[in-house]
Amino acid sequence: MTVAVLGIDWQTLADAIGLGAIYALMAVGIGLVFGVLRLVNFAYGQLVMAGAYALAFASERGWPVSVGIVLCFAVVLALSALMDQIVFRPLRGQSPAVMLVATFAVAFLLQSIALLWFGPLGKISASLATLNQPVTISGVDIRKIAIVATVLAAGCLLLLVVLLGRTRVGLHMRAAAMDFRTAELLGVRAGRVIGAAVLISGLLAAVVAVMLTVQTPLVTPDFALRDTILVLAGVVLGGMNRLVPATLGGFAIGFASGLLGGALPTDQSQYLPSFLFAAVILVLLVRPGGLFTREGQQAVERV
Amino acid sequence: MRRVDPVLQLLGPIALIGIAALVGMIVSTSAETYVINALVNVAIVVALYVFIGNSGVLSFGHISFVAVGAWAAGVLSMPVEEKPAIMPHLASLLRDHTLGNVWSLALAAAVGAAYALVVGLPLMRLSGLGAGIATFGVLEITHNVLRYWEKIGPGLNTFSAVPETTGLLQASLGAMLAVVVAFAYRRSRFGRLLGATREDATAARAVGVSVYRQRLIAFVLSGTLAGFAGGLYVHLLPVNTESVYLDLTFITLAMLVIGGATSLWGAVVGALAVSAVDSFLAEAESGIHVFGQSLDLPAGTRIVVVGALMALVLILRPAGLTGGRELAFRQRRPLRVLTKFAK
Numbered sequence: 001m002t003v004a005v006l007g008i009d010w011q012t013l014a015d016a017i018g019l020g021a022i023y024a025l026m027a028v029g030i031g032l033v034f035g036v037l038r039l040v041n042f043a044y045g046q047l048v049m050a051g052a053y054a055l056a057f058a059s060e061r062g063w064p065v066s067v068g069i070v071l072c073f074a075v076v077l078a079l080s081a082l083m084d085q086i087v088f089r090p091l092r093g094q095s096p097a098v099m100l101v102a103t104f105a106v107a108f109l110l111q112s113i114a115l116l117w118f119g120p121l122g123k124i125s126a127s128l129a130t131l132n133q134p135v136t137i138s139g140v141d142i143r144k145i146a147i148v149a150t151v152l153a154a155g156c157l158l159l160l161v162v163l164l165g166r167t168r169v170g171l172h173m174r175a176a177a178m179d180f181r182t183a184e185l186l187g188v189r190a191g192r193v194i195g196a197a198v199l200i201s202g203l204l205a206a207v208v209a210v211m212l213t214v215q216t217p218l219v220t221p222d223f224a225l226r227d228t229i230l231v232l233a234g235v236v237l238g239g240m241n242r243l244v245p246a247t248l249g250g251f252a253i254g255f256a257s258g259l260l261g262g263a264l265p266t267d268q269s270q271y272l273p274s275f276l277f278a279a280v281i282l283v284l285l286v287r288p289g290g291l292f293t294r295e296g297q298q299a300v301e302r303v
Numbered sequence: 304m305r306r307v308d309p310v311l312q313l314l315g316p317i318a319l320i321g322i323a324a325l326v327g328m329i330v331s332t333s334a335e336t337y338v339i340n341a342l343v344n345v346a347i348v349v350a351l352y353v354f355i356g357n358s359g360v361l362s363f364g365h366i367s368f369v370a371v372g373a374w375a376a377g378v379l380s381m382p383v384e385e386k387p388a389i390m391p392h393l394a395s396l397l398r399d400h401t402l403g404n405v406w407s408l409a410l411a412a413a414v415g416a417a418y419a420l421v422v423g424l425p426l427m428r429l430s431g432l433g434a435g436i437a438t439f440g441v442l443e444i445t446h447n448v449l450r451y452w453e454k455i456g457p458g459l460n461t462f463s464a465v466p467e468t469t470g471l472l473q474a475s476l477g478a479m480l481a482v483v484v485a486f487a488y489r490r491s492r493f494g495r496l497l498g499a500t501r502e503d504a505t506a507a508r509a510v511g512v513s514v515y516r517q518r519l520i521a522f523v524l525s526g527t528l529a530g531f532a533g534g535l536y537v538h539l540l541p542v543n544t545e546s547v548y549l550d551l552t553f554i555t556l557a558m559l560v561i562g563g564a565t566s567l568w569g570a571v572v573g574a575l576a577v578s579a580v581d582s583f584l585a586e587a588e589s590g591i592h593v594f595g596q597s598l599d600l601p602a603g604t605r606i607v608v609v610g611a612l613m614a615l616v617l618i619l620r621p622a623g624l625t626g627g628r629e630l631a632f633r634q635r636r637p638l639r640v641l642t643k644f645a646k
Contacts, residue, residue, distance in 0.1 A: 098617065108553050109606070112603050240432060
């Protein structure tokens with residue numbers, strides 16, 4: 001059973017939605033930190049990579065899945081807090097471009113530490129491999145991970161909406177994202193808001209690590225690097241300054257990537273990155289403020 | 304003193320390149336390769352400086368111009384009889400013609416310029432993060448196309464068989480040429496106008512400077528130099544798509560930032576300093592003896608150290624080792640806005 005258009009079948013569609021959901025979570029992780037710190041974290045993918053190594057580490061020793069996941073969360077959160085203390089804090093007040101270059105350096109640093117530590121060949125994280133098997137829903141085979149990823153991402157996003165919309169910390173974070181100085185003057189505690197953003201962003205990275213290792217069980221030092229580059233492009237494309245457009249941008253690029261990857265014939269699918277980035281550049285030129293932002297929200301100035 | 308300063312600003316970097324070349328002449332053959340590599344890096348980083356340093360706009364895409372330069376020079380200077388083995392699907396025009404060393408370098412520069420013009424015409428409207436992501440996109444597209452389009456090059460293969468003409472002489476002359484061009488540009492009307500847009504885009508626009516046009520001019524010039532450096536690079540060692548991609552982007556940006564992005568002196572100092580550290584560590588990875596101690600570092604230490612250095616410099620001294628200043632007899636009051644990148 002296939003959809004007639006472009007030879008996209010339901011399996012591809014489900015996978016694309018699953019990938020979009022994972023990218024949306026990464027986009028939120030990057031967008032939250034950008035909101036309060038004005039810092040584009042290029043090293044976000046390396047948090048995911050560290051989590052994936054933790055999972056592989058546990059899986060190689062035959063530890064139960066739950067222990068592996070706990071270890072993954074612990075490693076990612078610790079690294080995330082460390083990154084904030086050592087790198088983000090001294091960089092506060094620099095321009096976004098300087099911070100982007102700095103986190104670019106941190107990304108390479110962490111990647112080469114992983115290379116030193118674990119070698120270039122990679123480790124297998126197989127404990128959740130059963131999620132790769134398909135389930136049959138009304139005659140259509142869909143991989144379980146696509147469903148799990150979509151549901152999990154939707155749940156996380158829902159929790160986040162509640163947190164941002166209904167709690168005090170959420171209110172403070174939104175205020176800080178809009179105007180940090182004014183928010184501070186009105187009694188929002190900078191340290192706590194930044195801490196919360198870094199914590200949530202770390203939690204999301206751990207969730208993403210768990211789901212990405214199901215899709216790609218081979219964990220190498222450049223694990224999640226490709227994905228981060230795509231998500232960053234998606235976030236800028238959607239609109240960096242607001243969380244919802246950034247998330248939509250992340251979803252869009254994941255969905256487009258999954259769909260094109262499935263729909264393009266094999267001899268063209270090797271040019272997939274070119275198609276994607278050409279689209280990104282095109283959108284940036286037409287709407288530099290973001291695809292999903294309304295007029296008047298665009299903070300970007302063209303020259 | 305003021306009249307002497309411009310002379311010093313040109314001769315300082317040139318002298319430094321000369322000293323590096325002299326060092327290359329007296330050391331062993333294996334160490335000479337490191338020096339030549341460092342000099343090619345100087346050419347690439349100076350190319351980066353012409354755009355990033357003068358405009359304050361970030362570009363992750365300049366290694367694309369190095370790549371197309373390397374492709375142009377590599378494809379056309381490989382001996383005709385070697386081509387079918389390495390590049391079996393090459394278009395007939397490229398397959399049947401061969402260029403000499405100098406012409407292939409000129410072609411590399413021209414191709415770099417043309418590509419930078421095509422890319423820059425639309426992209427120079429962007430600034431800040433948009434520019435960063437879009438230039439990254441250019442790098443991804445270039446890497447992707449060069450990797451799979453076998454009509455224009457070796458695809459996944461490596462440029463072996465290209466004449467290795469980039470010795471100490473060609474590398475130091477090439478680096479000096481890049482420095483002279485960058486210096487002349489900086490002193491020209493265009494360089495000064497672009498510098499003004501970096502310090503205050505609004506004020507520059509108010510006195511009638513077209514930010515777009517000035518950035519485009521610098522982008523094309525810097526693409527020309529990057530293409531030329533790519534030509535030098537392919538004549539130095541067997542290049543493939545992976546050697547002109549993320550790692551080179553990272554290390555050259557690190558050199559520029561560590562040296563001090565806003566000055567030519569900083570670009571040259573950064574390129575040579577980081578190359579020195581990098582070569583030392585590369586040697587140490589294969590085991591050397593220092594001060595009677597045997598030092599044997601695991602593979603991959605290089606990037607850890609360079610990455611840590613770059614992060615440290617950005618955190619502790621955001622204007623770089625030279626403070627982003629040109630060489631001068633009299634230390635002037637440090638500029639406050641030196642690290643300013645366009646927001």
